[in-house]
Amino acid sequence: MNTGTNYDVAIIGAGPAGMAAAISLTKFGINVVVLDENVSAGGQIYRGVTTSPLSAKPQILGDDYWSGQKLVKEFLESSAERIAGASVWAVSQHTSGSEQSHFEIGYSVNAQSNIMHARHVLLATGAHERPFPIPGWTLPGVMTAGAAQSLLKSTAIVPSGRLVLAGCGPLLYLIAWQYLNAGVKIEAFLDTTPKGRIPNLWPYAFDFMRSPYFLKGLKLVREVKANVNVIKSLSGLVANGQEKLESVTFKSASKNQSIEADHLLLHQGVIPNINLAQAIGVTLEWNDILKCWVPMSDAWGNTNIERIHMAGDAAGIAGAWAAESRGQLVATDIAYQLGKLSLAQRDISVTEHRKVYARATRGREFFDRLFQPAQAFRRPTGDTVVCRCEEITAQQVRETVKIGCTGPNQMKSFLRCGMGLCQGRFCAVTVTELIADERGVSESEVGHYRLRFPTKPLTLGELATLPQTDESISAVVRLKKPV
């Protein structure tokens, strides 16, 4: 008998939120599975923290990174079942064979498709980098700072040759600092944070100064500025080159400037990874400060779909510490929903998690506003590619609005924009903003891509060999018996 396919809770993602939730749930004696796309647990932030070749030189990545080891170890030692290298391509309810009590999760490991059932699903799918659509951003040699950091963490690979960093936000300064620690030379750091914002942010400044990130951040920025040519207040950023990146040009201090470069790392913040939530039908809301779509969930991580929960950055960007406490909070509520503790017990046991969460998110409003990417880097024009998969330009999107395409889904039908393998991850916010720009309306009014399964690509052969319906139905029936 294969009892392994039925769970009380399935968690998607093994970052801080997913791991913390899994640990909490197992403490309540709940049957948990964690489906993780990565081979080793830790998510993006703690990627490779237990396997990284840099463990011999811990000072390169810094203490905050290595602090993740404790969480990962505790998670790996917990009774939560972990399925590594699993890409989840569908979560269904109405066609699951038992609509009332179960979700059916379709996933693949090593190109082998599988089905499992769970009563609750917790989406801890984290965040990904916001697209940075500038001319030339698709040239070889240009990559996101986050991807470069992943390479550094998991394989200790650093760029060779002339390196330029461009963009805004804490992560960009962090990776610059880590590269400096590793002895990597940075030709220039182009800080695209629009000037003159700080005077408007004084109402949020007090909280920010009490944020755990404040002093650390200040130290980091100071060290980067002391060692790297940091250029501020720039516009017209372009990556140039024929076959690959050759130079980076921009305008600063009313002068056109050019820097020869082999690598350009771009970054302007992270946005929630919403694809799975969206495909399941979780309501999305436009966050006008972070300029992205955020799946709606309440203080306990409940969504508009019963028994679909969200935690961590997938439910709104707040960072790793907040994600961990939020994972614990949501897990406690799921345990309550599963009858493992009373309402009163639930409320008492989350006091500490709430405190940690409040501390971790203190001052967030300040730097969310400070690091909001400049409009020019969010709403491209001309030949700048918007949809990388289908090579659709900003001009094409803008012109298509003019002939009557009023929303992103019509844009898909018309231009195939957002219809490539990335499922719109790299263009969703840009397309919404461009349409809003052309129509002169809000992003909320424009709306977002409708997203369908499979949320991750799978082969026809994988789908054809899916375990058959009868088995799935009997699997559901089995679980209905009292355990």
Added chain:
Amino acid sequence: MSQLVQSLDLKNRCDVMRNIVTSDVIVIGGGLHGSSTAMNLAKAGAEVLLLEKNYVGRHASGVNAGGVRTLTRHMAEVPLSLASQQIWANIQDHVDDDCGFEICGQMRVAEHEADVKTLRDRLALMQSKGYTHEEWVEPADVCKMIPSIVPTIKGGLIARHDGAADPYRTTLAFRRKAQQYGADFREGVTVHQVAKRNQSWWVDTDAGQFQSRVLVNCAGAWADKIAAQFGEFVPLKAVGPMMLVTTRMPHFLETVVLGTSRPLSFKQRANGTVLIGGGHLAWVDRNRDVTELDFHALSKGAKTVCELFPHMRNAVISRGWAGIEASMPDGIPVIGPSGVEENLFHAFGFSTHGFQLGPVVGQIMKDLILSGTTDLPIEPFHISRFS
């Protein structure tokens, strides 16, 4: 009597004051059939207002497989389908857009002897009626035309002048042409209630009231709700045929391939992506415009494809979807005047076979509305067949 007239006048004055939009014809539903009806009417000089609850081409019309098929049509549909094919042949002249239409043939393939018999019987029936557009293809010729198909194939039935078009682009082209002729398209307007008063149709929507002399029901999977308001109950079922599309693949297929005893529609588009459909159904909630793909059913479709085209095992699925369509129990649509009300017309219930008919249905509706008659045999499609 004079008091009644007075009160009506007063009512009319109030309507004007309340800013009610009036038109000669109101079409409910901005799918291909609604847009084509609006286009044909506007072209003939009628004043047309079209109301669409989402956006034009949101459901069946925008996201279907794009098959332009006369092959193995229901016998009642054959004359309409052949007439529509003539419009398709000159679609550019019709709507100033080629609609992505290409003639590549559609072929139903026989996997075994039972399929061969089904297709041969069909061919004999067509020939007995004098139709020549369907032809038998010997197994060797099937393999020559479709080298990637499994060599055990037993033959096929082909319509050489069939093909495929881009459904969303087609629907938008009809809409644009309709607008050029002066039709007024209102999107995001949901019809709540329809009533006849004073020889006029009054359409209550979430965007106010609209009034017309003639009303056309092209509301697709929601059309039964409109018809029911006049006591015309139809056993319409809202269904969501599922589609899959792969990433781009090297060119290997010209013809649209259809299954005979197993549901399958298989087509490689010009951009290299492969479109897989055929009728496996999604879970549908038409009240919320929501569908959920049934992966167990899709798995069966995938199995059919892999068995017929072994190299497709490694094809990468990039997306799946389902549009909400109206299916009638006898497999043919409702086309024609209402059975109970004057100046009310229906055109709905086309699930999986409506796209090709769109151009001609618009002409039929125009003829019915403006001259009360049509040259094409539409009796089998009358709504009263369900009463």
